Every structure is written in structure tokens, then in C-alpha cells.
Amino acid sequence: MGLIRDRPSLYGAICWSPELGRSITETGDYLERMIANRIVAVRLFPKKLNFSLKKWQVGDLLSVMESRGLPLLLWHTETNWDTIQSICEEYPGLTVIVEGNDQKLLYHNRAFVPLLERHANLYIETHSLIQHEGLEYIVNERGADRLLFGTYYPSNDPNSSMMMVTDAFIPEETKLAIAGGHLRRLIANIH
Template sequence: MTSGPGVELIDANAMLGRLPTTDVGGGSTADLTKTMDRMGIRQAVVTHTAAWRHDPPTGNRLLLREAADQPRLLPCWVVLPDTCGETGPPERFLAEAERGGVVAVRAYPADHGYHLGGRSAARLLDALAEARLPLFVDAEQLTWTEVEQIATVHADLPIVVCRTGYRALRELAGVLARTGNVHVDLSGLSSHLGVDWLAERFGAERLIFGTGLPVRDPADAVTGLLWSELDDVQAAAVGGGNLRRLLRCQEAA
């Protein structure tokens, strides 16, 4: 068992805002940081629920406004392909993201009605890869074939697949074996000894600590890491070091 107090936790997968059909708290920065304090989480990469469930440009602006005085909360914007013009061309979107201190982006292709690996999103992915801005996407939003296709075509693009579920190990393992830029977060990764097996087979550097707050109970990811058989160096990497490395990628662009 790892020594929990020595592991810095940075959550790669958290949200602000209310959800229309799920009662998971008030959705405020105070609610989120209170939970982070209770679970020993130092910082969190956050997206706004309004950018997912309502309108990405509006939700992205709301995120910056609500997180402006919260240095522990690192903004993550929701992206769209520029087929309908909501977010403008990728170059302008990325310039605005940089000015806003955005550290990563999320995509919801199934919910927002496009194929992330299709031609409509190609310019966007090219721009994200050039900037090395990490892309987060939930496993249910696309197929593993699409994940691998995108990762292969855009080898400089860090991709983090979230909410994989406990039945995804065979598909996930194949993609991890054939790519070098795909990572997986711990939210929903509840297979027995799954964290240990993935770290042993593919390296702890492919694992990212993420809780899925507030939809998922953060204790799931915290317990999965701190009660794993990873050594302290590996646990520290998964807990926060790997995410810091991915977020620094954009600084080198």
C-alpha cells in the first residue's frame, strides 16, 4: 500500500456548475474546493457543466469568470469543430484560451453531434496537436477505434480518456500498446487491481489521477490509487506528476 500523505493529488477531471438531471450539490467553487480539501486534492482541472450541457462558448466564459480568483482550479474549455462557427477558427480559439489561462480542453462529440475523428474536426485537432494542448474525452463519447485513429494521426497531441469503466481493459490495453500519446484517468477505472496491472504493463506514466467530480464519488479514485500496490514514486507520478508533465507540453509549443 502506498503512503498516502506523501502523494500530491491533482484532479484531471472535475466540474463546476449544476447538472439538469443529477442532484450532485450546488456546483459552486466553494462546493468543489470543500470536497477537494476533504479528499486531500491540491488542485483540479475543471470544466463548466454549461459548456457541456448548454453551450460551449457561454460555459467556457462562465468557467473563467467563476474560477478567476481560484488558483487551485485550472480551466479546461470545451471544444467544437468550426463547422457552425460557434467558437471561431481554431487559431482564434487557442489564442483566447491562452489568454484565459486554459490548460487543457475537453470534447463531447457524441453529445454535441460530430465525429471527433472526422474531417470536420481535423483542423481543430491539428491546431491542438501543434499547441500540444491536452485533450480530454470520456470513453462513451467515441469508439476506441476513433481514439487510436486520432492518436496515430496526431502523435503530438496528448489524449486522456476518462470514465473508461471496468469492462474496457481489453480495448484500452490494445490502444495503449499501439500508441504513445494516449493516457487514461482513474475515474471509473474500478477493475480489480486494474491500476496495478496497467502500470506494470504500460508504465505508470500512462495513468492520470481524475475523479469525475461531482458526478462520481472522488473516494473511488483516491482509494484506487492510495490502496494500490504502486510504489511511492509511481503513486506520486499518477497522483499529479504525470498531469503536470502533460500540462507543461503547451509551454514548449
């Protein structure tokens, strides 16, 4: 965190495990320190770290994040769409960002498109929306307001992810919003 503290163009995310906060007060204090050090999101890896996304294990964390405007980052391969739906419903003020990591999101259109329609707090990161005109479909059918540009760099070359946005048949202002405007808006809401 010391590397980004004095660099206004850099932000960080932390990975959380349940051991980091044994009480809501401890969790709140920890996240307050992280926010002060330019941390703008919390990643959870429940499969890899073997914990539940249910309220009994991460409810305090999600409540504090919701109250502070701190987004949650999840790989869709670390959970399931029913759990994502439950989190979005139970914590309507919590921004939930689903990333595709190394499995394409196009295999999950039937799940995430209806969830985007139901939950204003659900966002999709774009690097694995590689279906032909998939970005255009979401923009035209659901809107672009909850699409966030991402690359999965260094595992993927960022140029292919960028091309999906720059060459999409969508308005220029929509491309700019996806490329960074939406993320800047989310960061500005953290307190």
C-alpha cells in the first residue's frame, strides 16, 4: 500500500479471509485503514480459501462494505449465480462486481443478464465478454451503466480486451464510460 499511497492515479484491492475481522468493529476499523491507504475494493475467494459467502461468515464484512460504498469483487468461478443473487438482494447498497477470470462469461449469459435486470448493484467486468457482439447486446438490451472495463492482465494481453470496447458498435460516450467512467464513479462513492 505504501507504493500507491502518494500516487493519485493508482488504487488497490485487498483479498479478504474471515480471520481478518472477528467482529463488526474490528472489520470496520480494518477497512477504514485500507480505505485511507487507497484501497477501493475487496476480493473474496471462497472456494480457494474454503469459506462460506453466507451471512454467518461474511455478513459483518459485507455490511461494513455496504455502509462505506466499498465494492466487492468476485470471480464467477469462486461461487455460483444463486449466491451472487442472494448477496445482491440481501445487501442492495453493496456494489458487487463479477469478473470472468479465465473462464468466459459468455457461458453464463442466461444467469447474469437477468441478474443485471433485477439488481442495480450488480456490475460485470468486461474482459471475458468475448461473444460476437456480446458487449453490444448487453449495452442495447440492459444498458451500459454497469459494465466495467477489465483486462485480466498480466494473464491476458490487454489489447484484446480494449478492442472489444473500442471497436464495439456503441456510442463513443458509452465506450468512455465503460473504459473508466463507471469505475471512477464507484471510487468517488467510497467513504
